[in-house]
Amino acid sequence: MTSVTTPAAPTAVGTRLRAAAGRWALSAAGVGGVLALWWVGGSATRYVPPIGEVAGELPHFLGQSSTWVAVGTTTQRVLWSLAVALVLGTAAAWVMRRDGFWSRVTASLTAFAIAVPSTVAALLALYLFRRDPLGVYAVVTFICFPFVATMLRQGMRELDRNIGEMSDVYGLSGTARARHVVLPQLVPYVFAATRNEYAHAWKVVVLAELFIVNSGMGYEFSQAFDHFLLTEVLLWLLVFVAILLAGEYLVFRTIERYVLSWRVL
Amino acid sequence: MRGTVPASGPADGDPYLELRGVTVKHADRTVVSGIDLALRPGEFVALLGPSGCGKSSLLHVLAGLAPVAGGALRHRGDEATDGLRGRVRVGYVFQDHRLLPWRTVGQNIEIAMKAAGVPAAEWDERIERFLGMLRVAEYRGSWPMRLSGGQRQRVSIARALAVEPDVVLMDEPFSGLDEVTGRAMRQELTRLHEVASVPTLFVTHSIREALFLADRVVILSHGPARVLKTLDVPLARPRRHEDPALARLEAETVADVLREWDLTEGPAS
Numbered sequence: 001m002t003s004v005t006t007p008a009a010p011t012a013v014g015t016r017l018r019a020a021a022g023r024w025a026l027s028a029a030g031v032g033g034v035l036a037l038w039w040v041g042g043s044a045t046r047y048v049p050p051i052g053e054v055a056g057e058l059p060h061f062l063g064q065s066s067t068w069v070a071v072g073t074t075t076q077r078v079l080w081s082l083a084v085a086l087v088l089g090t091a092a093a094w095v096m097r098r099d100g101f102w103s104r105v106t107a108s109l110t111a112f113a114i115a116v117p118s119t120v121a122a123l124l125a126l127y128l129f130r131r132d133p134l135g136v137y138a139v140v141t142f143i144c145f146p147f148v149a150t151m152l153r154q155g156m157r158e159l160d161r162n163i164g165e166m167s168d169v170y171g172l173s174g175t176a177r178a179r180h181v182v183l184p185q186l187v188p189y190v191f192a193a194t195r196n197e198y199a200h201a202w203k204v205v206v207l208a209e210l211f212i213v214n215s216g217m218g219y220e221f222s223q224a225f226d227h228f229l230l231t232e233v234l235l236w237l238l239v240f241v242a243i244l245l246a247g248e249y250l251v252f253r254t255i256e257r258y259v260l261s262w263r264v265l
Numbered sequence: 266m267r268g269t270v271p272a273s274g275p276a277d278g279d280p281y282l283e284l285r286g287v288t289v290k291h292a293d294r295t296v297v298s299g300i301d302l303a304l305r306p307g308e309f310v311a312l313l314g315p316s317g318c319g320k321s322s323l324l325h326v327l328a329g330l331a332p333v334a335g336g337a338l339r340h341r342g343d344e345a346t347d348g349l350r351g352r353v354r355v356g357y358v359f360q361d362h363r364l365l366p367w368r369t370v371g372q373n374i375e376i377a378m379k380a381a382g383v384p385a386a387e388w389d390e391r392i393e394r395f396l397g398m399l400r401v402a403e404y405r406g407s408w409p410m411r412l413s414g415g416q417r418q419r420v421s422i423a424r425a426l427a428v429e430p431d432v433v434l435m436d437e438p439f440s441g442l443d444e445v446t447g448r449a450m451r452q453e454l455t456r457l458h459e460v461a462s463v464p465t466l467f468v469t470h471s472i473r474e475a476l477f478l479a480d481r482v483v484i485l486s487h488g489p490a491r492v493l494k495t496l497d498v499p500l501a502r503p504r505r506h507e508d509p510a511l512a513r514l515e516a517e518t519v520a521d522v523l524r525e526w527d528l529t530e531g532p533a534s
């Protein structure tokens with residue numbers, strides 16, 4: 001067509017911007033679709049509160065301190081459980097990184113833990129811990145750690161052999177090797193594990209709170225549900241979704257862009 | 266073939282590195298069979314062999330990254346069959362660049378220098394000097410993935426030289442470069458070697474490159490590699506790419522090598 005050659009850099013920037021705009025448009029379309037469904041559902045049935053009513057309640061709901069207490073309690077449970085799951089999962093992955101007796105033992109325990117449904121884990125915790133909030137932490141940790149272990153084991157087994165040889169020749173050992181050679185290769189796996197299990201932990205914590213304690217978002221959910229306060233159920237659902245999306249878009253994507261910036265195209 | 270030994274390269278005393286009947290295997294397959302070779306202090310030896318004959322495998326073994334399947338290695342007269350690694354400081358240019366992609370070019374060199382015990386005060390100057398020598402100074406702050414293949418390879422050469430190596434192993438370091446850049450790099454490498462005299466083993470399958478750079482060229486057979494012949498390069502230094510004597514020598518060697526490399530199944534010489 002035309003013989004005009006565009007300089008490389010602006011094209012690249014333009015492509016990237018367009019790609020970013022495309023991603024945001026898709027996300028917006030997704031949210032819009034959900035709202036549209038809700039709108040239809042709200043006007044067609046009696047049990048789904050109309051969108052306008054829920055939106056009207058939102059400011060009051062967010063102004064209550066009890067809302068934020070519940071959010072804070074649950075957030076704290078998620079973060080601590082996730083942290084412990086990451087530590088335990090890393091330890092298990094370390095044991096499983098090479099074949100051997102303990103590796104096989106840990107692998108079968110991990111496989112077993114993955115197979116236990118969250119509901120069963122929550123009921124077991126109820127027996128073990130009674131109504132102690134510790135049970136909530138235990139359930140979330142127990143459900144999340146085997147996934148972390150599996151993911152990190154894969155990372156540890158796929159360490160680059162060629163880079164390893166280079167490090168041997170140049171005498172990279174100890175902390176220098178951990179810092180410059182091993183950890184950077186594990187970062188993408190740790191990252192994937194954290195981001196997946198963050199979302200997973202939020203889903204599990206609500207369930208565990210519903211069974212075990214009388215505080216936190218899960219408990220509030222069940223209370224609202226038991227009293228047929230469907231508007232409130234939806235308000236909690238909105239908060240829940242907002243927290244998950246904020247984690248993904250504001251926290252994880254930002255960190256990822258920074259930490260994995262060497263993977264340039 | 267020719268007997269004139271160049272004035273450089275002291276030949277007395279124990280060789281820096283000596284291979285006696287070194288055999289290398291990958292699983293059960295022999296890829297290098299019974300190599301005898303001596304690298305003298307300060308000497309530049311080129312290993313010339315056809316693709317797949319086992320050159321990279323041999324360098325791996327010399328560095329200590331893979332075990333010797335037969336024969337022995339000696340370093341300055343001492344038994345060193347498990348390779349040079351850990352014994353002396355090795356500057357190794359792998360056939361692929363093997364940079365850490367998650368560290369910048371400058372950091373890659375710095376990490377290697379730090380591990381080698383080069384004083385921190387010298388890092389900056391050394392990075393500048395060697396990147397400059399290899400014409401990649403402007404990429405010091407770049408991620409390796411942003412560089413071309415040839416540029417990465419040059420950074421990996423800079424890393425090998427910056428660690429103050431006691432011995433240098435290079436595996437086809439210039440094979441990815443264009444003719445002009447390649448010449449400039451070879452020129453720089455000889456200049457550096459004249460100053461520093463670090464014993465160097467240089468793998469290549471370019472006959473001209475081997476003759477231009479080396480004091481001695483060891484010609485290997487098709488795999489599993491044997492030494493077909495050793496050639497003392499009778500060219501005075503400094504050498505020039507345009508030197509007609511180099512071209513003549515190249516033509517002779519090509520004729521020789523072609524005969525040898527064609528007769529792969531022939532009896533050992």
Ligand SMILES: Nc1ncnc2c1ncn2[C@@H]1O[C@H](COP(=O)(O)OP(=O)(O)OP(=O)(O)O)[C@@H](O)[C@H]1O
Binds near residue numbers: 291292315360
């Ligand atoms: N990791 C490995 N496992 C099994 N066989 C291997 C391995 N690496 C190399 N080989 C085999 O060993 C032989 C020698 O390989 P090597 O890489 O040493 O050759 P080379 O002389 O360096 O070749 P080139 O000039 O193409 O780099 C080849 O036949 C190759 O198939």
Ligand SMILES: [Mg+2]
Binds near residue numbers: 320321322360436
């Ligand atoms: Mg090779």
